[in-house]
Amino acid sequence: MSVRLSRHFENFTPALKTVVSRRKRGVYETNRRPLEPSVRDDRGRLVRSIGKAQTFLTEAQVDQIIDLYKGGMSMNRIAQKYRAHRRTIAAHLTRRSVSLREQRSLDPSDTPEAVRLYEDGMPLLEVGRRFGVSQHAARTAIAGAGATIRPKGRIPRA
Structure with a gap:
């Protein structure tokens, strides 16, 4: 009984073709990058x-x-x-299990004055700075008090 080896090796499977192609391109070569970053x-x-x-x-x-x-x-x-x-x-x-501080919100006793300043034309950013809170915290407190928040953008001049 004779075995024809050419029959076993001449029709590569798609997976074997992929491996051969990758090997020829050098995909399986060792990494040449240094272990320690240079930056x-x-x-x-x-x-x-x-x-x-x-x-x-x-x-x-x-x-x-x-x-x-x-x-x-x-x-x-x-x-x-x-x-x-x-x-x-x-x-x-x-x-490290350090408890994070709560974000500062506008004090409820300062809310009426913040609403008045905002309705008089002061931007939310300035209202927040006045009371030592973020613009978002000022917006939340003013909207919670029932004031209408202006649309984004510049205030039109009269």
Whole structure:
């Protein structure tokens, strides 16, 4: 009994053709990238991905972040200091089981004055700054008091 080996090897299956094609193109060669990223700055090691850079905070930096946050510094200020995103700071605090402070809302005793200022033409941003809250917090309080919120854009001159 003779075995015709050519019959077994001349009709490649589609999967085998794919493997051969990939091998010829070098897909299965070892990765030539260095293990350590070449991009570094005063913050430490950076990893570049498509369109964004990530900063890795050390354990000591995370400890400092926790101390600053517990000392009363806002997440936005901490994020500016460490040149990281505010949500990154929040994620580190959450991972370390630090309870996050509630967002400041407009004090109910200040709401009538905020409504009066807004209805007199002051923008929501300025109302928020006047009372030390965000524009969104001012808008929520003013709308909750029953005032009509103006459409976005510039106020037309009379």
